Amino acid sequence: MRRVLRDIEESSAGRRFGALGLALALLITWITLASFVNPPPQIGGTEIRYVVNPASVDKCLKVWKFGSNIICKTQQRYVPSLGAKAWKPMTAFTPIVQYGPEPESPSINFKLHGRGSFTGSGVVVAVVDTGIDYTHPAFENAILEIWTVLYVSAESGEFLHWIVGVNGTIEDLLTLDQAIKDRYGEYAFADECGHGTHVAGIIAGRQVGDFVGFAPSAKLFIVKAFWKNGTAGTDMVLDALQIVYDNADRLGIKVVNLSWGALLNSDGSDPISVAAASLAEKGILVFAAAGNEGNLPFKILSPAVHEDVIALGAADPYTGKIAPFSSWGTTVDLRMKPDFVAAGVSILSARSSFSNLAPWEKDERLTYASGTSMSTAVASGIATQFVEYWMKTKSKESLRDAFMDFEKNVAKRYNPYYKDFISGLGIVIPP
Amino acid sequence: MLKTFFAAINLLVGVLLVLLSIAWFRISPLVSVILLIASFDQFEDVYFLAKGRSLFPPILSGLDVGAELMQFVLGVAIMLFGASYMGKLEYQLLPELMIALGFMVSLSSAYDLALMPSRHRPVKKMEVLSIEEGLKRYRRILRRA
Numbered sequence: 421m422r423r424v425l426r427d428i429e430e431s432s433a434g435r436r437f438g439a440l441g442l443a444l445a446l447l448i449t450w451i452t453l454a455s456f457v458n459p460p461p462q463i464g465g466t467e468i469r470y471v472v473n474p475a476s477v478d479k480c481l482k483v484w485k486f487g488s489n490i491i492c493k494t495q496q497r498y499v500p501s502l503g504a505k506a507w508k509p510m511t512a513f514t515p516i517v518q519y520g521p522e523p524e525s526p527s528i529n530f531k532l533h534g535r536g537s538f539t540g541s542g543v544v545v546a547v548v549d550t551g552i553d554y555t556h557p558a559f560e561n562a563i564l565e566i567w568t569v570l571y572v573s574a575e576s577g578e579f580l581h582w583i584v585g586v587n588g589t590i591e592d593l594l595t596l597d598q599a600i601k602d603r604y605g606e607y608a609f610a611d612e613c614g615h616g617t618h619v620a621g622i623i624a625g626r627q628v629g630d631f632v633g634f635a636p637s638a639k640l641f642i643v644k645a646f647w648k649n650g651t652a653g654t655d656m657v658l659d660a661l662q663i664v665y666d667n668a669d670r671l672g673i674k675v676v677n678l679s680w681g682a683l684l685n686s687d688g689s690d691p692i693s694v695a696a697a698s699l700a701e702k703g704i705l706v707f708a709a710a711g712n713e714g715n716l717p718f719k720i721l722s723p724a725v726h727e728d729v730i731a732l733g734a735a736d737p738y739t740g741k742i743a744p745f746s747s748w749g750t751t752v753d754l755r756m757k758p759d760f761v762a763a764g765v766s767i768l769s770a771r772s773s774f775s776n777l778a779p780w781e782k783d784e785r786l787t788y789a790s791g792t793s794m795s796t797a798v799a800s801g802i803a804t805q806f807v808e809y810w811m812k813t814k815s816k817e818s819l820r821d822a823f824m825d826f827e828k829n830v831a832k833r834y835n836p837y838y839k840d841f842i843s844g845l846g847i848v849i850p851p
Numbered sequence: 852m853l854k855t856f857f858a859a860i861n862l863l864v865g866v867l868l869v870l871l872s873i874a875w876f877r878i879s880p881l882v883s884v885i886l887l888i889a890s891f892d893q894f895e896d897v898y899f900l901a902k903g904r905s906l907f908p909p910i911l912s913g914l915d916v917g918a919e920l921m922q923f924v925l926g927v928a929i930m931l932f933g934a935s936y937m938g939k940l941e942y943q944l945l946p947e948l949m950i951a952l953g954f955m956v957s958l959s960s961a962y963d964l965a966l967m968p969s970r971h972r973p974v975k976k977m978e979v980l981s982i983e984e985g986l987k988r989y990r991r992i993l994r995r996a
Binding site: 715 | 869870872873887890891894928931932935936938939940941942945
């Protein structure tokens with residue numbers, strides 16, 4: 421018997437079967453791993469689920485429309501009939517952390533990038549975050565409109581919003597907001613968390629002492645989508661993105677800043693990523709935080725995980741190193757993310773007077789914070805400058821293509837050979 | 852010992868190539884298939900190092916060389932990645948590991964390329980002699996001595 425086996429093994433047919441067996445084993449491994457990357461739809465249960473582009477919207481409890489993309493809030497037991505993947509409700513978060521050294525001067529914000537030659541004049545930037553301190557001097561004549569998804573108008577059924585100069589002055593807004601706070605316990609527009617104010621200040625903050633934002637002539641479209649503790653549910657985030665989507669053409673929004681995310685281990689097919697990518701399909705530059713999950717692989721948040729959304733990691737402007745909290749890619753389907761890195765350690769910006777954030781020792785109107793939220797805002801500010809440059813040069817190239825081509829040439833690369841999963845294409849640089 | 856070491860490296864590179872093949876499938880199915888073939892070659896190398904014979908007929912030696920060169924390029928790419936991040940991360944373990952891994956991958960492919968000529972040489976069949984014939988030949992050798 422042993423001899424027969426040896427004879428078979430040594431024969432040419434044996435060699436062929438050996439190769440065939442090896443090839444078969446390899447193919448099975450490939451299929452198994454590929455099925456992990458693209459898991460089959462979930463079935464069963466009756467909890468709330470979110471489905472992207474369902475076959476029918478009849479069973480939807482709520483529907484969001486982003487052009488050709490439809491997102492349906494439903495119950496999981498309907499999913500098999502809809503024939504699409506169902507996503508559990510999630511919590512998006514916007515953590516604000518005062519990690520790192522207290523900055524000596526606001527010039528640290530520009531150390532890695534330089535100030536750039538433009539100011540974002542004529543450019544509208546949408547910031548979806550925790551609201552804004554509209555009374556802060558850094559936002560004088562900067563805000564076009566403020567929307568909130570926390571309150572709905574009883575008369576029109578629309579989300580509450582304030583158009584500066586149409587609905588009244590900033591003082592009128594403060595009076596209204598204080599009344600809402602007194603009655604319902606949370607401001608409609610003001611930022612009690614401090615995150616949104618800090619982020620908006622980095623992008624388009626006007627001169628306050630030595631501080632100035634990256635695009636101090638740009639206008640802001642603010643959407644408050646988060647509670648004061650810096651968290652938001654799926655509905656709130658989708659509502660906020662819907663508001664930006666619906667108003668983008670009217671106001672000419674060219675840059676959207678999403679300094680937040682949710683860890684969904686998604687390949688970009690989740691509802692939040694799809695909604696954010698729908699904005700990118702409109703020709704808008706959409707920036708999102710890669711996450712503060714640490715220097716570990718496969719930790720990119722949604723919506724940064726989508727290939728059309730520009731994901732930002734953080735670098736330390738003091739040392740030039742990658743920040744130790746900055747999330748690494750790749751995505752679960754092995755795409756290289758983040759796309760860029762920007763300064764995200766001890767960044768100085770506007771401090772919301774509605775929050776209890778500790779002020780900067782040299783100017784109590786300012787505070788410092790760290791995170792990929794801050795680096796995302798830096799990139800959005802730089803992109804705002806780029807939009808002005810793009811509009812002046814009358815480039816026929818689409819905005820996103822023009823921006824990516826420009827940055828591929830000028831970005832300060834950590835890895836000069838190829839885009840990788842730690843710093844992407846490197847440090848984003850203004851025109 | 853050396854063979855075990857190189858077999859382990861080939862196995863590791865094989866797995867890496869399978870993962871890269873999956874990653875590239877959406878970007879370019881053609882590149883994905885090439886990477887999958889290269890990974891097959893890595894597993895074949897493990898077989899060769901363990902069994903001492905190749906699964907490829909000599910006619911496919913070109914493919915074998917191509918796959919080895921791909922492994923060499925992969926090794927260099929890993930080394931460059933590690934070198935790019937030296938001093939740029941809070942902890943240096945990852946860049947150092949990457950440089951070491953890249954070096955071993957390149958070295959393994961160089962070793963496989965060096966073994967290539969002996970690998971695809973046709974195997975001589977063993978001659979089975981009768982006892983008489985064997986003694987005759989033995990005596991002839993003794994006489995010459």
